[in-house]
Amino acid sequence: MESVVNRAATAAPMASREVRWTTVGVAGLVLLVAAQVYGVLTSPPDRDMGHLQKIMYVHVPAAWNAMLAFLLVALASLRYLWKGRLADDLLAASAAEVGMLLTGLTLALGMIWGKPTWGIWWTWEPRLTSTAVLFFMFVAYLILRTFVDDAERRAQWSAVVGLLGALNVPIVYMSVRWWRTLHQMQSSPMTLDSSYTWPLRANAVALMLLMAYAVAHRYRSALMTQTADELMDRLALKGTPGGSRA
Amino acid sequence: MSSWIAWPSRVPPEVPVPEYNNAFIIAAFAVTWLAVIGYGLHLRRARQAAEARVQSARSALGGGA
Amino acid sequence: MSSDTGRRTAVFVIAGVIVAGAFAYLMLGGIEDNLEYFKTPAELTQLGPEAYGKTVRLGGQVAPGSVKWDAASLDLRFRVTDGAQEIEVHSKGAPPQMFRDGMGVVVIGRYGAGKVFESKELMIRHSEEYRAPKPGERPQEMYRSLIKGEKAS
Amino acid sequence: MSWRDDWRRVRAVALKDLTAERRSKSGLNAVTFLGVLVLMLFGFALGPDTESLREAATGAIWLAILFSGVLAFNRSYQLELDGGALEPLLLYPGSRWSIFAGKLLANLAFVGLVELIVIPVALVLFHVSIPDAWAAQLGVTLLGTIGFVTLGTFYAAMSSRSRSREVLLPLLLFPMMIPVLLGAVEASTSLLEGNVMRDAGAWIRMLLVYDVVFLAAALAVFEFVIEV
Structure with missing residues (x-):
């Protein structure tokens, strides 16, 4: 097993990296406050939905970043299968946790937005529905992790589940879209007034920074836990030569 | 990529749009901040647990390794 | 043994190509065109x-x-x-x-x-646009008067 | 080691599983009975209105297959886990994916047998007459079943060897099944209506894409699942 212990032993660069990530987190937080204030104060009400349009500034960035988190899960899983480094698995798990939070947030905000605009909390709209499916896949991924005790096995299995889940996302999206558009017309492609694009982008970037910070932080905690577990294992197996987990 | 976003792109006309929906707007931002702060706390708890685990492992190991 | 790992790689490459091809077909509208x-x-x-x-x-x-x-x-x-x-x-x-x-x-x-x-x-069928009202346009009232026949206030 | 050896292995695993299943018919009977039971429950839940029963028929059939089939997959590894036969199976030379392919074929036969009972019963219970396009219907059923059994066999390799396997398998499997469920139900419903909207073809092609993608992916990555 390529050891996490060795990575953690190089504590000094780790610490400076920690400082760098904290900067990212603080920057994200500041930008998020600024972007929200800017968006709420400056953008005009929408023709149809009035000030409700402002929910876009929290809902859409959450959705974008949830997709990004899922992409990260898939890439880290792929890299784990390629190289077999346990750290990649921990990265995938950290991204999945943040991704689950973001998809959950997206769904909650979508409902809050849907009630006043559509009059209903939930509709079988393609994007909504595929986000819900994504949420369930994240949840299943994380539950699988808690059900498997052996670190190596957990890593292998969750990498495979993450990868197959990623393959399924486009198919789910297409199928739900056909299923719904066959019933309900999706008319013109999305158009967005220029006064809305900049606050939206700023909010998205802010949330992305926060997400990066969260994933990095969670990842480092997971690495530490893994290190501790390996130390304990080494202690338990002390004296047995070549003793490592099967 | 933009077609992947989950936002309500359609305003079904069955529903007249009320003029004031401040409660919903405030709720949306409140939920967002609840998530941000809540997850921040979770991050800190996870870090503390990890640090405690490393500490106990180190002390259990003593001078062994 | 080397032929074994060779075939493992072969299985991977073949699977990757098949998956990519299927996705290309799905995404590039091979199906949607005649929906x-x-x-x-x-x-x-x-x-x-x-x-x-x-x-x-x-x-x-x-x-x-x-x-x-x-x-x-x-x-x-x-x-x-x-x-x-x-x-x-x-x-x-x-x-x-x-x-x-x-x-x-x-x-x-x-x-x-x-x-x-x-x-x-x-x-x-309703267009999905996000637009700020044009100067002088009061969409909410317009909307109401059109639908309910109410007087714009 | 050649492709022909692999094929021999696939056949051996499939035959072994089917023989074991035939010797103990209890599994097949129980699973089939559960499928029929789910159909009955749907009938009660929907009420006796003939029209609404007929409209819900395809959905009910697929949910019955999903709920009963999911029980079969864990069984397919359970036999080996109980007898400690998985390790020896892995020790044989040859590629891992042939184990998966063998189990896949055995499970396909198993679920196919369940469908052979469940679908006719559903046709009777839900007042559906055998459609003119029965060949196309069979094709849809086959494609849907292949997709379902592929992922079921694949995930069961994990869930059967973990804690709380009864919960884990549906949890992993059902979100993945949404395209299959939509595709099969929409295509079947459309075919029952005489395919007036000409959309059954698109759904069938989508099922085909789904099957191809996950068959290829599952065969390629199965060794990661089974080796640890």
Whole structure:
């Protein structure tokens, strides 16, 4: 097993990296406050939905970043299968946790937005529905992790589940879209007034920074836990030569 | 990529749009901040647990390794 | 042994190519191109008896002046037109608020030999735009006066 | 080691599983009975209205297959786990994916047998007459079943060897099944209506894409699942 212990032993660069990530987190937080204030104060009400349009500034960035988190899960899983480094698995798990939070947030905000605009909390709209499916896949991924005790096995299995889940996302999206558009017309492609694009982008970037910070932080905690577990294992197996987990 | 976003792109006309929906707007931002702060706390708890685990492992190991 | 790892790589490469090909087919619209969202009145008429009693989606415009609305019995009759043909539609229940002459609609229901389309679901085709109102435009009032016949305040 | 050896292995695993299943018919009977039971429950839940029963028929059939089939997959590894036969199976030379392919074929036969009972019963219970396009219907059923059994066999390799396997398998499997469920139900419903909207073809092609993608992916990554 390529050891996490060795990575953690190089504590000094780790610490400076920690400082760098904290900067990212603080920057994200500041930008998020600024972007929200800017968006709420400056953008005009929408023709149809009035000030409700402002929910876009929290809902859409959450959705974008949830997709990004899922992409990260898939890439880290792929890299784990390629190289077999346990750290990649921990990265995938950290991204999945943040991704689950973001998809959950997206769904909650979508409902809050849907009630006043559509009059209903939930509709079988393609994007909504595929986000819900994504949420369930994240949840299943994380539950699988808690059900498997052996670190190596957990890593292998969750990498495979993450990868197959990623393959399924486009198919789910297409199928739900056909299923719904066959019933309900999706008319013109999305158009967005220029006064809305900049606050939206700023909010998205802010949330992305926060997400990066969260994933990095969670990842480092997971690495530490893994290190501790390996130390304990080494202690338990002390004296047995070549003793490592099967 | 933009077609992947989950936002309500359609305003079904069955529903007249009320003029004031401040409660919903405030709720949306409140939920967002609840998530941000809540997850921040979770991050800190996870870090503390990890640090405690490393500490106990180190002390259990003593001078062994 | 080397042939074994070689075949493992081969399996990977083949699987990757197959998956990528399938996705390309799915994404590049190989399927979607011949997906029919709804029938126009002309197409439905042309189908003739084949379509009778089947659940179909009919799309078109509400023919101007054709709407007959009985508020007491919640009975709605109108004609859907595509410019060439018109089909009589019968629907129960209150129509969507934006329902009006010339609006694009899609109705799901059954078309019978009685030449009346019995609608189970009536939907409006509505453009999805996010726009700030133009100067001088007061959309909310406009919207209301159009739909409910209320006076703009 | 050649492709022909792999094929021999696939056949051996499939035959072994099917023989074991035939010797103990209890599994097949129980699973089939559960499928029929789910159909009955749907009938009660939907009420006796003939029209609404007929409209819900395809959905009910697929949910019955999903709920009963999911029980079969864990069984397919359970036999080996109980007898400690998985390790020896892995020790044989040859590629891992042939184990998966063998189990896949055995499970396909198993679920196919369940469908052979469940679908006719559903046709009777839900007042559906045998459609004119029965060949196309069979094709849809086959494609849907292949997709379902592929992922079921794949995930069961994990869930059967973990804690709380009864919960884990549906949890992993059902979100993945949404395209299959939509595709199969929409295509079947459309075919029952005489395919007036001409959309059955698109759904069938989508099922085909789904099957191809996950068959290829599952065969390629199965060794990661089974080796640890």
